[in-house]
Amino acid sequence: MGTTAMSPAEFEQALRAKGACYHIHHPFHRAMHEGRASREQIRGWVANRYYYQRNIPTKDAAILANCPDRTVRRQWLRRILEQDGAQEGEGGIEAWLRLAEAVGLERGQVLSEELVLPGVRFAVDAYVDFARRASWQEAAGSSLTELFAPQIHQSRLDGWPRHYPWIEPGGYDYFRRRLGEARRDAGHGLRIVLEHCRSRESQERMLEILQFKLDVLWSLLDALSMAYELGRPPYHTVTAERVWHRGIAP
Numbered sequence: 001m002g003t004t005a006m007s008p009a010e011f012e013q014a015l016r017a018k019g020a021c022y023h024i025h026h027p028f029h030r031a032m033h034e035g036r037a038s039r040e041q042i043r044g045w046v047a048n049r050y051y052y053q054r055n056i057p058t059k060d061a062a063i064l065a066n067c068p069d070r071t072v073r074r075q076w077l078r079r080i081l082e083q084d085g086a087q088e089g090e091g092g093i094e095a096w097l098r099l100a101e102a103v104g105l106e107r108g109q110v111l112s113e114e115l116v117l118p119g120v121r122f123a124v125d126a127y128v129d130f131a132r133r134a135s136w137q138e139a140a141g142s143s144l145t146e147l148f149a150p151q152i153h154q155s156r157l158d159g160w161p162r163h164y165p166w167i168e169p170g171g172y173d174y175f176r177r178r179l180g181e182a183r184r185d186a187g188h189g190l191r192i193v194l195e196h197c198r199s200r201e202s203q204e205r206m207l208e209i210l211q212f213k214l215d216v217l218w219s220l221l222d223a224l225s226m227a228y229e230l231g232r233p234p235y236h237t238v239t240a241e242r243v244w245h246r247g248i249a250p
């Protein structure tokens with residue numbers, strides 16, 4: 001790597017090249033995509049991913065709190081409203097809960113987070129924590145895995161109804177709504193990052209931040225693989241009970 005700054009086009013290309021490590025390539029995700037996942041595995045994924053979904057607005061609120069730019073704040077605020085909904089019964093998190101019901105989970109069990117594995121919790125918490133501590137531009141950059149998200153949502157819409165006819169079709173609403181939202185959010189995030197990272201050093205750092213976020217998503221699926229593929233949930237050598245903690249956030 002050189003020391004002169006990349007042009008915005010080169011830098012954008014370097015960011016997009018990180019898509020090679022997107023969780024779409026994780027074996028757990030590949031199995032879901034190829035129709036090799038059991039009902040229990042799909043349910044485990046949806047219940048665990050709920051923890052990611054429900055933390056996204058907290059993460060975005062942390063970015064807002066650190067951002068002095070009114071125009072950016074106004075646009076960023078939309079992300080929170082999209083997930084939380086303008087009122088009860090609306091929004092992305094509600095759509096995710098409907099997905100949970102469509103795959104046969106009880107809403108109450110998902111909300112209780114009893115299925116959320118410690119590894120998933122740690123990975124998601126690291127993402128929220130980073131957004132709290134980083135500059136708003138760097139935290140905005142950590143959302144850029146969304147550049148690769150439309151493809152992953154589309155692949156589920158294309159493959160799942162065929163592979164998993166037992167899933168209620170209404171559950172797919174979440175993926176459908178994210179197609180457009182992710183494109184718009186990624187475009188906004190990318191403009192912030194290209195504007196902010198003018199030196200080689202800041203560009204390299206941003207690439208590392210994007211790698212951190214890829215690590216978050218990959219680690220989440222690693223935890224699911226251990227529990228739902230390899231039959232090694234936490235403490236499986238001593239008990240079959242789900243004794244792990246349910247979150248100790250104050």
Ligand SMILES: O=C(O)c1cc(C(=O)O)c2c(n1)C(=O)C(=O)c1cc(C(=O)O)[nH]c1-2
Binds near residue numbers: 056145149
């Ligand atoms: O289903 C997925 O694979 C996936 C991935 C990602 C991502 O790449 O971070 C997000 C989402 N979904 C998603 O639904 C979502 O709302 C979202 C917000 C963010 C973010 O970092 O701000 N990523 C993602």
